[in-house]
Amino acid sequence: MxxxxxxxxxxxxxxxxxxxxxxVASAGEEIKMVGVITKIEIAGADAKTATATLKxxxxxxxxxxxxxxxxxxxxxxxxxxxxxDEIRCKYEVxxxxxxxxxFRKTAGC
Amino acid sequence: xxxxxxxxxxxCLALAATAALAASEHPGKESIEKNxxxxxxTCEECHPGTAKAFLDTVHWKHASKxxxxxxxxxxxxxxxxxxxxxxxxxxxxxxxLKEIPKSPITGKSKFSxxxxxxxxxxxxxxxxxxxxxxxxxxxxxxxxxDYDFRQRKPFKNEKGEVVMGQDRSVKAALAIGxxxxxxxxxxxxxxxxxxxxxxxxxxxxxxDAHAAKGMVCVDCHKAKNHKMPSGHDPNNWxxxxxxxxxxxxxxxxxxxxxxxxxxxxxxxIACQTCHIPRTGGAFAKDFTVWEQTAxxxxxxxxxxxxxxxxxxxxxxxxxxVKNTPHFIGPKGSRKDGKSKITPFKIFxxxxxxxxxxxxxxxxxxxxxxxxxxxRAGVLSAAKTLGLKNPEKIAKEAVPGWQTVYFGSNHLxxxxxxxxxxxxxxxxxxxxFKDLGxxxxxxxxxxxxxxxxxxxxxxxxxxx
Numbered sequence: 197m198x199x200x201x202x203x204x205x206x207x208x209x210x211x212x213x214x215x216x217x218x219x220v221a222s223a224g225e226e227i228k229m230v231g232v233i234t235k236i237e238i239a240g241a242d243a244k245t246a247t248a249t250l251k252x253x254x255x256x257x258x259x260x261x262x263x264x265x266x267x268x269x270x271x272x273x274x275x276x277x278x279x280x281d282e283i284r285c286k287y288e289v290x291x292x293x294x295x296x297x298x299f300r301k302t303a304g305c
Numbered sequence: 306x307x308x309x310x311x312x313x314x315x316x317c318l319a320l321a322a323t324a325a326l327a328a329s330e331h332p333g334k335e336s337i338e339k340n341x342x343x344x345x346x347t348c349e350e351c352h353p354g355t356a357k358a359f360l361d362t363v364h365w366k367h368a369s370k371x372x373x374x375x376x377x378x379x380x381x382x383x384x385x386x387x388x389x390x391x392x393x394x395x396x397x398x399x400x401x402l403k404e405i406p407k408s409p410i411t412g413k414s415k416f417s418x419x420x421x422x423x424x425x426x427x428x429x430x431x432x433x434x435x436x437x438x439x440x441x442x443x444x445x446x447x448x449x450x451d452y453d454f455r456q457r458k459p460f461k462n463e464k465g466e467v468v469m470g471q472d473r474s475v476k477a478a479l480a481i482g483x484x485x486x487x488x489x490x491x492x493x494x495x496x497x498x499x500x501x502x503x504x505x506x507x508x509x510x511x512x513d514a515h516a517a518k519g520m521v522c523v524d525c526h527k528a529k530n531h532k533m534p535s536g537h538d539p540n541n542w543x544x545x546x547x548x549x550x551x552x553x554x555x556x557x558x559x560x561x562x563x564x565x566x567x568x569x570x571x572x573x574i575a576c577q578t579c580h581i582p583r584t585g586g587a588f589a590k591d592f593t594v595w596e597q598t599a600x601x602x603x604x605x606x607x608x609x610x611x612x613x614x615x616x617x618x619x620x621x622x623x624x625x626v627k628n629t630p631h632f633i634g635p636k637g638s639r640k641d642g643k644s645k646i647t648p649f650k651i652f653x654x655x656x657x658x659x660x661x662x663x664x665x666x667x668x669x670x671x672x673x674x675x676x677x678x679x680r681a682g683v684l685s686a687a688k689t690l691g692l693k694n695p696e697k698i699a700k701e702a703v704p705g706w707q708t709v710y711f712g713s714n715h716l717x718x719x720x721x722x723x724x725x726x727x728x729x730x731x732x733x734x735x736x737f738k739d740l741g742x743x744x745x746x747x748x749x750x751x752x753x754x755x756x757x758x759x760x761x762x763x764x765x766x767x768x
Contacts, residue, residue, distance in 0.1 A: 230599065231599075232599070232600075253599035267509070270487065274451075274452060274453065274454050275453055275454045275455040276454045276491075278454075278455060282598070282599060282600065300499075300500050300501075301495075301499070301500060302499065302598070
């Protein structure tokens with residue numbers, strides 16, 4: 197009995213830690229791309245959303261990405277991210293929009 | 306009132322006071338509006354001596370004397386200015402900001418160099434001194450919330466010198482305050498060659514318990530005279546001689562828990578071990594093979610993960626550092642009475658070694674970035690450093706691996722902190738054998754016997 201319980205505790209702990217850390221890849225289909233920004237459209241300093249057009253490095257096609265997260269919006273506002281920057285982007289298609297889940301400059305060493 | 310509630314009240318008051326200060330306007334605003342912003346001299350009117358004093362900090366010098374690391378000369382200064390390791394296989398000296406050779410494919414060049422993460426203008430560079438240097442300090446990059454980063458990039462002046470731009474507009478100077486997270490992240494976010502590369506370091510309400518409470522970097526890194534308190538990361542050597550630790554009495558003290566069992570553990574286990582169970586960022590790089598990117602320039606081959614996607618390694622650490630050509634990491638043992646079990650972000654990198662001496666070589670990135678030719682980078686660096694027979698060194702250089710341990714000191718969690726069974730179980734996160742425990746001890750340390758009653762009780766309460 198003691199052993200069974202301890203196994204259960206272990207299982208519970210294991211399950212908990214999976215719950216805690218396992219959810220990095222969230223539901224929905226995430227599309228990954230790398231591309232160069234050709235245009236950023238953002239309406240003023242209080243904007244809560246913006247769009248950025250990326251030219252996909254692989255297909256050379258323009259992809260319009262909707263950006264809603266505060267950190268990236270702020271980088272558009274103070275120009276830490278500007279046209280010409282290469283971006284590693286993950287997005288999900290929601291209601292026909294390509295909504296950004298990750299939007300990061302590739303710039304390395 | 307209990308000690309704890311006193312602390313809570315004091316904390317609240319302190320927080321309220323900081324909030325009030327942050328909300329209040331900078332008293333110099335009117336004067337700057339009237340007289341304009343001419344750089345540090347404007348600030349010096351009311352904050353005399355600040356710029357000159359700044360020149361003597363790690364943020365200006367990218368170096369300091371280092372006392373806790375093996376195989377260094379105690380009389381010299383070390384830091385990003387001159388260190389050689391495999392997270393970034395160069396330094397400010399060999400990889401000084403410049404235009405790289407034109408790409409043989411596109412004919413284009415670009416600016417590159419390590420010393421862009423410096424609050425000078427490159428004419429007054431890392432470690433420079435004197436009045437010109439004092440006038441070149443970019444106060445606003447750390448103090449303005451209205452900085453235009455289009456200005457902060459390298460360009461060539463009329464003399465053909467490479468200058469690092471700054472936003473010195475009145476607009477930026479009117480938005481002065483205590484540094485925000487963003488101000489610090491201008492440089493810290495992309496340390497190691499890109500966002501979340503070196504440490505998997507994000508500081509948001511989702512990733513850090515302190516950020517969730519609205520704290521900012523300088524709430525812990527409280528600087529006086531621009532001496533920035535640091536810790537003992539085995540791979541962040543340069544320091545201003547002031548230090549911060551979780552267990553500081555002004556923060557949490559050594560007995561922060563109601564639960565005496567947890568408090569007892571802090572004698573042997575660093576707070577970070579339980580409270581920072583994850584890490585992230587790059588875990589391997591190859592500086593001997595660079596990959597071509599879309600713009601036809603090259604970058605070192607890099608394997609990486611997001612914040613909180615990798616697990617740390619655990620080792621005894623007493624604050625002193627082993628430093629050899631193939632390993633830079635913590636020293637310590639179970640028995641020395643000073644060490645604690647500490648989590649580290651582990652990183653392995655490949656770069657070139659000197660065939661004659663076995664020492665790790667450094668690399669100028671300009672040549673490999675342009676053409677992928679990594680030995681040309683070794684040659685350029687060897688020349689800059691004045692090594693004898695640079696051609697021979699570069700030609701014979703041997704690829705090899707170095708393992709680097711980074712401190713893991715942010716991404717703090719309370720809710721996901723390690724609890725009894727995360728360690729005291731056969732599949733626990735600690736490798737007790739590697740940590741020096743005997744087989745007999747391990748049997749005990751991996752048995753639920755240690756926490757059965759306690760966790761069962763907790764489980765009951767929770768449901």
